[in-house]
Amino acid sequence: MKIVLADYGAGNLRSVSSALARAGAGAETVISPDPEVVREADLAVIAGVGHLGACAEGLQKTGLAEALRERVVADRPVLGICVGLQVLFEESEEGGKGLGLFRGPVVRLKARRVPHMGWNTLSLRGTPSILDGLDGEDVYFAHSYSVRPLEELPGAEVEHGGPIVAAVERGALAGVQFHPERSARAGARLLKNVIAWSRSA
Amino acid sequence: MVKKRLIPCLDVTKGRVVKGVRFVELRDIGDPVEMATRYSEYGADELVFLDITATVFGHAPIVELVERAATELEIPFTVGGGVSTLGHARRLLRLGADKVAVNRAAVERPELLTELAEEFGAQAVVCAIDSKKVGPGKGEVVTHGARKPRGLDTIEWALEVVERGAGEIMLTSIDADGTRAGYDLEITGLVCDAVSVPVIASGGAGTVKHLAEAFEVGAEAALVASIVHEAPEGIPEIKRELEEAGWPMRI
Numbered sequence: 001m002k003i004v005l006a007d008y009g010a011g012n013l014r015s016v017s018s019a020l021a022r023a024g025a026g027a028e029t030v031i032s033p034d035p036e037v038v039r040e041a042d043l044a045v046i047a048g049v050g051h052l053g054a055c056a057e058g059l060q061k062t063g064l065a066e067a068l069r070e071r072v073v074a075d076r077p078v079l080g081i082c083v084g085l086q087v088l089f090e091e092s093e094e095g096g097k098g099l100g101l102f103r104g105p106v107v108r109l110k111a112r113r114v115p116h117m118g119w120n121t122l123s124l125r126g127t128p129s130i131l132d133g134l135d136g137e138d139v140y141f142a143h144s145y146s147v148r149p150l151e152e153l154p155g156a157e158v159e160h161g162g163p164i165v166a167a168v169e170r171g172a173l174a175g176v177q178f179h180p181e182r183s184a185r186a187g188a189r190l191l192k193n194v195i196a197w198s199r200s201a
Numbered sequence: 202m203v204k205k206r207l208i209p210c211l212d213v214t215k216g217r218v219v220k221g222v223r224f225v226e227l228r229d230i231g232d233p234v235e236m237a238t239r240y241s242e243y244g245a246d247e248l249v250f251l252d253i254t255a256t257v258f259g260h261a262p263i264v265e266l267v268e269r270a271a272t273e274l275e276i277p278f279t280v281g282g283g284v285s286t287l288g289h290a291r292r293l294l295r296l297g298a299d300k301v302a303v304n305r306a307a308v309e310r311p312e313l314l315t316e317l318a319e320e321f322g323a324q325a326v327v328c329a330i331d332s333k334k335v336g337p338g339k340g341e342v343v344t345h346g347a348r349k350p351r352g353l354d355t356i357e358w359a360l361e362v363v364e365r366g367a368g369e370i371m372l373t374s375i376d377a378d379g380t381r382a383g384y385d386l387e388i389t390g391l392v393c394d395a396v397s398v399p400v401i402a403s404g405g406a407g408t409v410k411h412l413a414e415a416f417e418v419g420a421e422a423a424l425v426a427s428i429v430h431e432a433p434e435g436i437p438e439i440k441r442e443l444e445e446a447g448w449p450m451r452i
Binding site (some may be wrong): 012014018019049050051069083112113114115116117118120121138140141142143144158159160171179181182183184185187188 | 202203204205206241247248271272273274277294296297299300319320321322323324325351368369384396397398399421422439451
């Protein structure tokens, strides 16, 4: 099995690739800016930090956006992490526009403390495969904006000044707002689930 | 509900963790990534690596440290100490540090905070503030290992750094630091009340009760050093006690 991290020029992807390598018994993980490699892999991952606008722009410029779109149309597994989840949605209050693969905006958090920083407890909605066994587990968040899906999707929420979407899953397209690569055992479990989910897709 | 965080701080010089009093009699106590991994296994929620030999910052060991930490650690980590330019900070974040802590550089050029937040997001930018008590409920910002008063009011400065883009404040009371007599709850509480970002209380932790006191005045996280360096295996017990005292902890 081959996993590719889409390298759109935004910072460090090695933390995520190491975590995937730890989780993915035998899966080969590569970091690549090549749309062809992103098209071909069994699982494509969009990760990174910073602004949705910069992420979307990087994906467009490199041709990776198109490759990711094609994967989604063909029901081939794509996972977004943090800003990689946000970029799957539409307009952001931070400025910029995502790929629109999920419907809904990206909005500024409204809570006493923003950024939402630290470990928070997942409450599952429906039965998302990637979150199997993770109901009630703590995972690590660090973000000031969050997605607001217009469709009802399996996934997870956490509480921070109201419910925040922590994860969504629709067929072979999924995303998590938290950082599995920095979420200790629960994060490793998520990545193992993701690998199993993409194998069965 | 977001959990309160226990954050061990590792003082690093030339790629090794050291322990000493105010830069004298530094003793090598171990490899930073090995120690960090052990703390992570015992349940530390996050880690801070502080390069205490700021003048030689940028030399190879810290780079190697960040690269190793980024690939080996399973919890988030912040790197600080002598981060004086956008280039330094960018390099650390690009190598995989989750956050970078800036202190003196922010005092000298506050725009740095905005530049970093624009490129990496506020969640990656920690402003470290060293505060010295100058009156009841009043602190002054100091730098250079507390030797240099900067003529800035701690609370006003805290508000400014948030306005400029810092996503978290690491507030160290210089008077309490190293005393193990507890955090300076007065200034910590005032800063927590004033700002909208999470505040990490720092300086003075000696017992579990001190951590609970910091949470009581509004801190989201407690920085600890000696109490975990001496007995990392005590971390689960510290967190359990805090949970029993009613604080949301990741157990």
